[in-house]
Amino acid sequence: MAKSLDLEENSFAKQLFGDQSLLQARFNFHPLCSRSDLVLGVKPHIDRSGMTVLLQDRDVEGLQVLIDGKWVGVPIVPHALFLNLGDQMQIMSNGIYKSPMHRVVTNTEKMRLSVALFNEPDPETEIGPVEHLIDDETRPRLY
Numbered sequence: 001m002a003k004s005l006d007l008e009e010n011s012f013a014k015q016l017f018g019d020q021s022l023l024q025a026r027f028n029f030h031p032l033c034s035r036s037d038l039v040l041g042v043k044p045h046i047d048r049s050g051m052t053v054l055l056q057d058r059d060v061e062g063l064q065v066l067i068d069g070k071w072v073g074v075p076i077v078p079h080a081l082f083l084n085l086g087d088q089m090q091i092m093s094n095g096i097y098k099s100p101m102h103r104v105v106t107n108t109e110k111m112r113l114s115v116a117l118f119n120e121p122d123p124e125t126e127i128g129p130v131e132h133l134i135d136d137e138t139r140p141r142l143y
């Protein structure tokens, strides 16, 4: 990702991982829900991570991303991991990479499982946009 912005390869990694970083796992289980029209599995949110690695359920969809004001379902791709960007990446890239709003809907017929790995810096670490991505005229510092 750093190289695609003409940055040194470790520009994001050195802030994100530093001397000590956190890797947290969350196991999401959504049982059947008779009122899936009313009940969400996970409410709309933005991950605070740098990057989230998600293993979706093998055959039950549910994850949706907000794109231009519309909820768009994320398809299941067999044996693939879904990578989502979190707030730390949006900050470090000075807003070039966005951390999207997403949610999970429930299902009336099938339960759903997913595993998310959140990668983030040590809570005491102060992060900010990479200097090369700040330009007072064309791209002012956003964070």
Ligand SMILES: O=C(O)CCC(=O)C(=O)O
Pocket (backbone or CB within 6 Å): 026, 028, 042, 047, 054, 056, 062, 063, 102, 103, 104, 113, 114, 115, 116
């Ligand atoms: O279950 C999913 O597909 C996504 C869960 C999620 O957004 C999260 O755990 O932050």
Ligand SMILES: [Fe+2]
Pocket (backbone or CB within 6 Å): 045, 046, 047, 102
């Ligand atoms: Fe999330």
